[in-house]
Amino acid sequence: MGNIQRFPHSAKAASTNPLKMSQPLGAALAFLGVDRCMPLFHGSQGCTAFGLVLLVRHFREAIPLQTTAMDQVSTILGGYENLEQAVRTIHERNAPALIGVATTGVTETKGEDMAGQYSLFRQRNPALSGLKLVFANTPDFSGGFEDGFSAAVTGIVEEVVQPSETTVKGQINVLAGCHLSPGDVEELRDIIESFGLSPIFLPDLSLSMSGRQPDDFTATSLGGVTVEQIAAMGASEATLVIGEHMRVAAAALELKTDVRSLFFDRLTGLEASDRLVRTLSELSGRPVPAKLRRQRETLVDGMLDGHFFYSRKRIAVALEPDLLYAVTSFLADMGAEVIAAVSPTQTAVLEKLKAATVMVGDHSDVETLARDADLIVSNSHGRQGAARIGVPLHRMGLPMFDRLGAGLKVQVGYRGTRELLFEIGNLFLSREMDHDSHGHAHGDGHEHGQHCGSGSCGCSAG
Amino acid sequence: MLQEKLQDVFNEPGCSTNQAKSEKERKKGCSKALKPGAAAGGCAYDGAMIALQPIADAAHLVHGPIACLGNSWDNRGTKSSGSQLYRTGFTTDMSELDIIHGGEKKLYRAIKEIVQQYDPPAVFVYQTCVPAMIGDDIEAVCKFAAKKLGKPVIPVMAPGFVGSKNLGNKLAGETLLDHVIGTVEPEVTTPTDICIIGEYNLAGELWLVKPLLDEIGIRILSCISGDGRYNEVAQAHRARLTMVVCSQALVNVGRKMQERWGIPYFEGSFYGVSDMSDTLRTMARMLVERGADKAIIDRTEGVIAREESRVWRRLEPYKPRFDGKRVLLFTGGVKSWSMVTALEGAGLTIVGTSTKKSTKEDKERIKKMKGEEFHQWDDLKPRDIYKMLRDSEADIMMSGGRSQFIALKAKVPWLDLNQERHTPYAGYDGIVNLCEEIDKTLSNPIWRQVRLAAPWDSKPDVKPVGA
Numbered sequence: 001m002g003n004i005q006r007f008p009h010s011a012k013a014a015s016t017n018p019l020k021m022s023q024p025l026g027a028a029l030a031f032l033g034v035d036r037c038m039p040l041f042h043g044s045q046g047c048t049a050f051g052l053v054l055l056v057r058h059f060r061e062a063i064p065l066q067t068t069a070m071d072q073v074s075t076i077l078g079g080y081e082n083l084e085q086a087v088r089t090i091h092e093r094n095a096p097a098l099i100g101v102a103t104t105g106v107t108e109t110k111g112e113d114m115a116g117q118y119s120l121f122r123q124r125n126p127a128l129s130g131l132k133l134v135f136a137n138t139p140d141f142s143g144g145f146e147d148g149f150s151a152a153v154t155g156i157v158e159e160v161v162q163p164s165e166t167t168v169k170g171q172i173n174v175l176a177g178c179h180l181s182p183g184d185v186e187e188l189r190d191i192i193e194s195f196g197l198s199p200i201f202l203p204d205l206s207l208s209m210s211g212r213q214p215d216d217f218t219a220t221s222l223g224g225v226t227v228e229q230i231a232a233m234g235a236s237e238a239t240l241v242i243g244e245h246m247r248v249a250a251a252a253l254e255l256k257t258d259v260r261s262l263f264f265d266r267l268t269g270l271e272a273s274d275r276l277v278r279t280l281s282e283l284s285g286r287p288v289p290a291k292l293r294r295q296r297e298t299l300v301d302g303m304l305d306g307h308f309f310y311s312r313k314r315i316a317v318a319l320e321p322d323l324l325y326a327v328t329s330f331l332a333d334m335g336a337e338v339i340a341a342v343s344p345t346q347t348a349v350l351e352k353l354k355a356a357t358v359m360v361g362d363h364s365d366v367e368t369l370a371r372d373a374d375l376i377v378s379n380s381h382g383r384q385g386a387a388r389i390g391v392p393l394h395r396m397g398l399p400m401f402d403r404l405g406a407g408l409k410v411q412v413g414y415r416g417t418r419e420l421l422f423e424i425g426n427l428f429l430s431r432e433m434d435h436d437s438h439g440h441a442h443g444d445g446h447e448h449g450q451h452c453g454s455g456s457c458g459c460s461a462g
Numbered sequence: 463m464l465q466e467k468l469q470d471v472f473n474e475p476g477c478s479t480n481q482a483k484s485e486k487e488r489k490k491g492c493s494k495a496l497k498p499g500a501a502a503g504g505c506a507y508d509g510a511m512i513a514l515q516p517i518a519d520a521a522h523l524v525h526g527p528i529a530c531l532g533n534s535w536d537n538r539g540t541k542s543s544g545s546q547l548y549r550t551g552f553t554t555d556m557s558e559l560d561i562i563h564g565g566e567k568k569l570y571r572a573i574k575e576i577v578q579q580y581d582p583p584a585v586f587v588y589q590t591c592v593p594a595m596i597g598d599d600i601e602a603v604c605k606f607a608a609k610k611l612g613k614p615v616i617p618v619m620a621p622g623f624v625g626s627k628n629l630g631n632k633l634a635g636e637t638l639l640d641h642v643i644g645t646v647e648p649e650v651t652t653p654t655d656i657c658i659i660g661e662y663n664l665a666g667e668l669w670l671v672k673p674l675l676d677e678i679g680i681r682i683l684s685c686i687s688g689d690g691r692y693n694e695v696a697q698a699h700r701a702r703l704t705m706v707v708c709s710q711a712l713v714n715v716g717r718k719m720q721e722r723w724g725i726p727y728f729e730g731s732f733y734g735v736s737d738m739s740d741t742l743r744t745m746a747r748m749l750v751e752r753g754a755d756k757a758i759i760d761r762t763e764g765v766i767a768r769e770e771s772r773v774w775r776r777l778e779p780y781k782p783r784f785d786g787k788r789v790l791l792f793t794g795g796v797k798s799w800s801m802v803t804a805l806e807g808a809g810l811t812i813v814g815t816s817t818k819k820s821t822k823e824d825k826e827r828i829k830k831m832k833g834e835e836f837h838q839w840d841d842l843k844p845r846d847i848y849k850m851l852r853d854s855e856a857d858i859m860m861s862g863g864r865s866q867f868i869a870l871k872a873k874v875p876w877l878d879l880n881q882e883r884h885t886p887y888a889g890y891d892g893i894v895n896l897c898e899e900i901d902k903t904l905s906n907p908i909w910r911q912v913r914l915a916a917p918w919d920s921k922p923d924v925k926p927v928g929a
Binding site: 012018020044046057061062066082083106142212213216217219384 | 595
């Protein structure tokens with residue numbers, strides 16, 4: 001792909017069917033991966049309500065999320081009192097281990113001094129010294145979801161992680177970016193543990209957002225990495241950094257603890273998974289377990305079976321930057337042509353994308369660019385545009401409100417890559433089957449004969 | 463300006479909540495002070511959007527940073543029989559530079575792009591907190607754009623931080639009165655033209671009511687704003703009668719339409735059998751009072767008699783199935799109360815309700831209907847609801863989506879009564895739908911299974927194989 005067309009900024013004044021979500025929302029998701037946490041938006045109550053509804057619709061879970069409920073007067077006079085009252089109220093009512101505060105457009109436009117407010121709060125509330133309080137600057141008017149997630153994780157590292165003199169053998173940190181679903185984190189834990197290593201995920205959405213059945217009512221997040229575990233990250237042997245947007249947090253962690261970072265730009269795809277497995281084998285000094293060897297074999301087999309349907313397929317992808325990178329790279333690995341990669345925000349990872357057009361834009365841009373595409377890969381908000389131009393949509397990312405188990409999708413490692421390969425491959429396959437009329441010779445006898453013969457399309461019945 | 467508007471809606475004489483208050487209390491306004499750290503619910507902008515977005519052929523442009531629209535678009539089940547433009551999310555997506563330099567020019571360019579590309583009959587522009595803080599004069603921009611582009615461009619002044627969702631509803635109503643209603647004359651009018659206010663056609667509810675009105679011979683001249691069209695809303699001032707559906711939210715529109723154009727209004731409901739019949743009767747009677755043909759009263763009675771007998775016959779099969787089943791109603795609105803009689807008619811027992819948003823009179827009325835022992839909770843915490851459900855004090859909870867997981871995590875059946883639901887409950891058919899939904903979930907076989915103890919937690923109650 002020699003010529004890549006780049007549109008780093010949208011030329012439109014009216015963002016139409018936005019792909020972008022706000023920074024505080026990303027921060028909230030990161031905080032939700034910490035056990036007994038309450039995320040708190042410092043802004044008007046609507047900021048919280050919208051974020052809450054979006055996360056509830058995606059995860060189908062109760063979402064703890066509170067607001068400092070800024071009104072006109074406090075917006076103008078300053079929001080410290082609201083913030084203090086909110087933190088104290090949450091502490092009294094729900095006794096969380098950590099309160100994660102994310103600023104919003106309202107408080108950032110006013111220019112609230114969060115560092116100053118933090119010191120003032122600590123000074124005035126010595127009785128709450130045991131409560132961990134993380135502040136993240138996440139203005140709605142710059143960056144997006146991924147940046148907010150990154151800011152929150154960095155904030156947690158700076159506030160909670162402790163340097164350690166000693167190292168715990170086999171303990172590994174994983175900075176898990178927001179392109180990893182709870183299902184992905186679960187899969188990663190499985191892979192890492194199979195080498196006898198014990199990972200600490202920050203954040204750990206697999207324990208909090210994957211569908212819990214509590215014994216009692218909890219108003220805070222239930223499950224996730226504990227504050228104690230985060231504090232102990234300084235004693236780990238290494239940190240696996242997953243995704244470009246985790247680099248800032250990784251630098252903060254390394255600076256604080258001297259634990260070395262190993263960076264992974266993606267974990268979807270054969271080579272990407274190989275790299276992970278090789279690294280884990282080296283870190284643990286153990287051979288690769290039989291289970292993973294089998295999984296690799298089936299992935300290779302799946303690639304062979306599936307490549308027919310991927311070759312030269314024209315695909316438009318619109319996702320948060322790091323997920324966009326992972327998915328477009330995987331599709332290129334399979335021989336598909338990514339005709340458009342649309343990102344909600346401008347970030348460094350866009351430079352690495354393999355696509356005919358790389359654009360910072362919205363769903364209406366996808367609708368324009370994907371008119372002759374074979375597939376669109378995007379979140380559920382892509383459904384209206386995809387339907388209008390008659391191109392099938394494969395849902396990934398967030399929000400995914402019209403599918404069950406959105407949070408449990410797995411797309412990392414050999415097994416996750418295989419699942420993704422089959423899911424997308426099946427969309428192509430079923431379309432080809434639909435378009436061919438049964439009973440006469442298929443243009444491509446080999447692959448069709450094989451699959452029709454298996455009865456998967458029902459033609460063996462005739 | 464906005465402050466005056468706020469005082470104006472706070473003083474709404476048509477609002478029964480307001481009437482029940484003392485002079486002093488009324489001055490404070492109706493938005494309760496929100497408690498930081500323990501607040502829930504949407505903001506005024508959210509409320510304004512709920513009230514106006516169902517106007518399906520208009521473009522709805524949100525002037526603000528991405529949070530206001532990016533996190534919230536495409537999340538409501540309001541339906542349109544024609545144009546789908548209302549489902550397209552437009553925002554100026556204000557960036558840091560827009561905040562430094564002001565967002566007015568970008569806003570104008572955005573309006574222009576939308577008009578050029580989509581050619582809607584009107585553009586609604588929603589003010590949000592950040593541009594309100596930096597002083598973007600969106601009223602001026604809208605005025606300029608309207609003149610320049612030759613289209614109505616309507617500023618909706620309800621930035622989030624002025625108050626609650628309910629207040630936003632009211633401000634949206636004021637916007638319609640100031641800029642929309644009365645700006646278009648209908649081609650034809652009939653003596654039975656009505657305007658319905660506060661019906662949003664969620665899950666297509668209006669379409670369960672409209673055929674009955676058609677049959678009686680009542681014409682919906684305009685609906686604010688379910689399945690609405692801009693020009694229909696703009697013609698509302700030629701209606702002979704106004705019905706206000708969700709009384710708390712938009713009663714100001716009904717009252718002011720009476721003031722300005724002499725159109726009488728009544729508060730009615732489409733939920734529940736008796737309320738539905740009352741609504742139809744009142745509609746017919748009031749239209750006749752205003753000069754419509756008396757025959758519609760007979761036709762109305764005919765429709766009511768037929769529909770009522772039909773609905774009770776259709777509810778009959780549920781009676782034995784619902785016998786002894788207890789319902790916990792957890793919704794703020796009075797709306798649900800009009801369903802109660804119908805649910806009880808179908809054999810359900812209502813064990814209690816929240817009365818957070820109800821007026822004193824409502825509470826008295828409930829007490830009269832249900833007796834002293836009936837539970838009314840003013841401020842029930844999620845933890846308490848969870849406990850009640852866990853202790854099997856109810857067989858099903860009916861509430862809004864927000865409290866969904868309190869019930870589901872307690873492994874108790876739950877039914878959505880609010881805007882996210884996919885089934886219409888209005889009108890006579892709606893009540894049957896509601897009972898069918900309740901029956902479906904109550905009789906689902908999962909409830910027994912999900913309550914089973916895990917194999918590692920339970921003693922084996924089956925004999926070992928071969929024993």
